[in-house]
Amino acid sequence: MNNPDRWSDLATRVGSGVVMVIVGLGAVIAGADVFHGFIALLCGAMVWELARMLAAGRGGALAPGLGALTTVSVMVSIYLSGLLAGPVLLAPAIIGTAVMPRHRSVFALFTVLVVLAGYEMMQVRDSFGLVWIFWLVLVVVMSDVAGYFAGRMLGGPKFWPRVSPKKTWSGTVAGWIGAALLGLVFALATDAGLSLVPYSVLVAFAAQMGDIAESAVKRMVGVKDSSNLIPGHGGFLDRFDGMLGAAFFVLLTGALIGLPPGAA
Structure with a gap:
């Protein structure tokens, strides 16, 4: 027997999804700097959320800076050669590991995942x-x-x-x-x-x-x-x-x- 509550969030999900599709589609079609900036901002937002979750009370103070650093690192990395892009991409994970009060390894691993995934998204759009x-x-x-x-x-x-x-x-x-x-x-x-x-x-x-x-x-x-x-x-x-x-x-x-x- 179907439970109507299982679909209670569908309308909200669809509405938000439509907005995300429009914004994301525009960025993908625009390509170049627009797409790079879009991906960099997404990565920064995700690391901001990650720091807030893992740092608990201190997350409010640490998260904005780590999110901003991630945005800049991802945005800059795509314009550098592979050898130079690596250290720039890893900077948020390294710095975050030094300042996070707990769950440092989780923060480092997940931040590396975020920045490398963002970098690959930009590479796929630019190269293919x-x-x-x-x-x-x-x-x-x-x-x-x-x-x-x-x-x-x-x-x-x-x-x-x-x-x-x-x-x-x-x-x-x-x-x-x-x-x-x-x-x-x-x-x-x-x-x-x-x-x-x-x-x-x-x-x-x-x-x-x-x-x-x-x-x-x-x-x-x-x-x-x-x-x-x-x-x-x-x-x-x-x-x-x-x-x-x-x-x-x-x-x-x-x-x-x-x-x-x-x-x-």
């Missing part, structure tokens, strides 16, 4: 163009949307109840299927081979692991959402945790197989 940044974003969106509706409609056993009590196996598998279908569409519409289909599923799985990693951090510090900046979605970390996992996976595998497959 609109088609492949849309592929990356849409794989994450499709996985999230399919997982949301399948999980709410079908329910069933939990995927990892100790870490993410709301995530179900039905939603997880639905996310993989959605990503596979999207990968097939892009494989047929581009010169990428059918290897893009299983690769898209792996990207979706990485996105789901990003979501679970953020859930683990929230459970560790005892908060429901990373912030309340996005109505119906919580904070920027809550909304873009999947993108962090996906982009980081693309960054790690890109040097080995060339990414996106067939794009070169």
